Amino acid sequence: ILxxxxxxxxxxxxxxxxxxxxxxxxxxxxxxxxxxxxxxAKSPExxxxxxxxxDEKKKGRISATLNTKEGYSYLYIKGSQPEDSAxxxxxxxxxSNYQLIWGAxxxxxxxx
Amino acid sequence: EAGVVQSPRYxxxxxxxxxAFWCNxxxxxxxxxxxxxxLGQGPELLIRYExxxxxxxxxxxxxxxxxxxxxxVDSTLKIQPAELGDSAVYLCASSLGTSYNEQxxxxxxxxxxx
Numbered sequence: 001i002l003x004x005x006x007x008x009x010x011x012x013x014x015x016x017x018x019x020x021x022x023x024x025x026x027x028x029x030x031x032x033x034x035x036x037x038x039x040x041a042k043s044p045e046x047x048x049x050x051x052x053x054x055d056e057k058k059k060g061r062i063s064a065t066l067n068t069k070e071g072y073s074y075l076y077i078k079g080s081q082p083e084d085s086a087x088x089x090x091x092x093x094x095x096s097n098y099q100l101i102w103g104a105x106x107x108x109x110x111x112x
Numbered sequence: 113e114a115g116v117v118q119s120p121r122y123x124x125x126x127x128x129x130x131x132a133f134w135c136n137x138x139x140x141x142x143x144x145x146x147x148x149x150x151l152g153q154g155p156e157l158l159i160r161y162e163x164x165x166x167x168x169x170x171x172x173x174x175x176x177x178x179x180x181x182x183x184x185v186d187s188t189l190k191i192q193p194a195e196l197g198d199s200a201v202y203l204c205a206s207s208l209g210t211s212y213n214e215q216x217x218x219x220x221x222x223x224x225x226x
Contacts, residue, residue, distance in 0.1 A: 004154070032212050043115065044155075044203070046214035089154060096210045099168055102154030 002026055004092045006103035013080045014111050020076040021106040023090030027071035032093040034100060035064055035075055039086040047075075047088075080110045114138070118204050118218035126226050130192035133221045137186070137206030144181055145215060146189050147203040155203055160211075161187065194225045 005024040013019045025033065032051045038044040048057040053068040061078045077084055087107045091100035117136040125131050137144050142163050147155035158177065160168040163184035172179065176195070181187040191198055201222050205215040 009152075034214065041219075043217040043219050044205075044215075046216070049212070049214055091154070093211055096212045098211060099157045099160060100211050100215075102156070104152060104154045 002092070002094065002101045004090060004101050004103040006088075006090060006106050008106060009104070010107040010109070012109045012111055013077075015080060015082060017080055018076065018078045019080055019108070020074050021088065021108075023073045023075070023092075023103055025071050025073075025090070025092035025101075026094070027069060029094040030068045030071075030092075031095055031098075033066060033073050034091040034093070035073070036089045036091070037086045038089060038105070044089065075106075077108070080108075082110050082112055084108060085110045116204055116206055116216050116218035118202075118221055120221055121219060122222050122224075124224045124226065125194055127196055128193040130190065131194050131223060132188055132190045133202050133204075133223075135187045135189070135204030135218060137204070138216050141206035141208055141216070142184065143207045143209060143211075144187050145203075145205040145207075146179060146187070147205065149201045149203055149220070151200075158189070158202075191223075194223075196225050199223055199225045 035047040036044045048064050050066040055066045063076045066073045087105040089105045091102045144161040146158040149155045159172045159179050161181045179189045201220045203220045204218045207213045207215045
């Protein structure tokens, strides 16, 4: 059974602080890893699609790293702002013709 | 450009009643997904279409759930009859090509079965 784990389940961070959280996935048969952000009352929105071991992607204050050999990805947020409050989901793809396997998400709450 | 459109946004029904959800994907996206999302869990794929063909419906409970994507554009998902355990958010997403590419999501339909 393929399993994607995200930790922590929820996180409270003071505005201005930096934070990070983890997505763990099977290290065999890796094809791609997706990160999405889901704000309350909005649609999930893609952040990154990552494929290469050691890859690092960045969008503004958000960045992600990928380690396919050990099966984890980190998402970093630098200088958290209230608008960063959302649930961050990762999803693992083992084959281009297969379905994404989703984690349960990390719920991030930024305290002003 | 319009995003993925879903309706209704909210639906409250009594158990054993039928319910239907509608999704219009982003123009030109050939792949359409229906997901079920329970509170505190990640989305679970119900069915994936490539154009009008259902290429993965292994997790669709076919005794009560059905879906169609006529003409390979918009899609409907139906539950008949609904059960209490069907209360969840139903998400529709679309993408160009395979699951490798980023998926664009609609706002979801929150279903409550009483």
